[in-house]
Amino acid sequence: MFRVTKEIHFCYGHRLLNYAGKCRHLHGHNGRAVITLEAEALDTLGMVVDFSEIKRIVGRWIDEQLDHRMLLHEADPIIPELIRQGEPFVTLNANPTAENIARLIFERTTAHGLPVVEVTLWETETSFATYRPQNPETGPPLRMREVAARPTI
Numbered sequence: 001m002f003r004v005t006k007e008i009h010f011c012y013g014h015r016l017l018n019y020a021g022k023c024r025h026l027h028g029h030n031g032r033a034v035i036t037l038e039a040e041a042l043d044t045l046g047m048v049v050d051f052s053e054i055k056r057i058v059g060r061w062i063d064e065q066l067d068h069r070m071l072l073h074e075a076d077p078i079i080p081e082l083i084r085q086g087e088p089f090v091t092l093n094a095n096p097t098a099e100n101i102a103r104l105i106f107e108r109t110t111a112h113g114l115p116v117v118e119v120t121l122w123e124t125e126t127s128f129a130t131y132r133p134q135n136p137e138t139g140p141p142l143r144m145r146e147v148a149a150r151p152t153i
Ligand SMILES: [Zn+2]
Pocket: 014, 022, 023, 027, 028, 029
């Protein structure tokens, strides 16, 4: 097997519902997504997937959907206030933990047709979570909803 890994850096805010630790309040992280792809055979260029192609596809998606966004559980009671203020945010049907953000990036990478086998999300310099499905049929993908910023006049 051949394996390639691409790192993508982005910033995100979040808070966790029903949680007693530091991550219960709105705050941000400098996240690092580590995306690993595998293939048994190489393409005609001798690559699994060109690193720049991974960056173009997954990096762009992260840049547009997750970077500098507040990631929230869809039941977070702050959502009506963010809407009132015209703030952009992203909701998940799960707590926006490092584990679930890794899974979200994995599922979006798969949806783009890339042979991803695992995604690790570094939330801090010393803490990271990895998502690697046991088999491809591990239930429905995470549901993500994006609310754009109110346009400025
Ligand atoms: Zn946090």
